[in-house]
Amino acid sequence: MSAAASTGIAKYLPVYVVLLAIFFVEVFLSLRNFSTGTLVVILLLLAGGSASLGLMYFMHLAEERRSLFLTLIPVTIFVLLMMNMIWSDSVRLLHMRPFPQ
């Protein structure tokens, strides 16, 4: 039996490899000539994918009751999306551009 299997981390190795692979894809994409906006969106989607894997398998959320997932995750996403509404205004103020009349 391998060292990884005997310590119980063998079952997490596929997730570990996928996380590293996603990261290397991110590095590769960052060296390509994308516009900043496009690059940010692509990298955010990939980061969201890795975070979901980490959340479900490293933090074992997939093994917990669904009620825990439903209590924590939708609320967090909602709060983050609502922040998205507020920050666009703060950037506009930073550049001293008031709302168009």
Added chain:
Amino acid sequence: MGQENKVSQAEMAIGPGHGAQMEESPYAIPSRKFTMWLFIISDAVTFGACLFVYGYLRVATPSWVRPFESESVITVILMTVILITSSLTMLGAVDCSKADDKAKAMRFLYLTMGLGALFALLHIREWIGLIHRDITIGSGLFGQTFFTITGLHLLHVISGVIALLVVGAKYSSGRLTPSHVETAGLYWHFVDLVWMFIVPLVYLTNVAR
């Protein structure tokens, strides 16, 4: 006089052996684990706010500084591999502690702490490199956002290493249980998760061309 023998609901709740009278948790997890989840969610929102601010400023500023040369990219790759690997060793520590293999769990915990400390050292080295190139927290929007976000994360990593040290020492001496190790592990994985957003947004969108 019969009133003296009556026990109120409040007294029942604080009296010994009250656990059986309480409702079962709807999530079927220990309260400390649920508390850690709540902390993680609130911390995720904090990091989310910082990253949203950064994202808007980054996209809205055409003359943004792109200071990261190939050497910095290699350092960031190394740091990321170290942090993801530390999550794997943390999982090993949690699994071994649940299997009552205290010696192996401690070895994994020490490995996780070592990787965390190595990550912090590389991070500080990266900071020093930038400071030598006159990029500081007072040198403009890039410096302000970069040092705030990475500083907040570094603070989490250092706190995590200290927390693992304390939990490991107490678990080793039998004062804490595998459940405590698992809860500390949740925090460590969260620190790893946040880094997965910081790297692409703060480092990879600022590679020098």
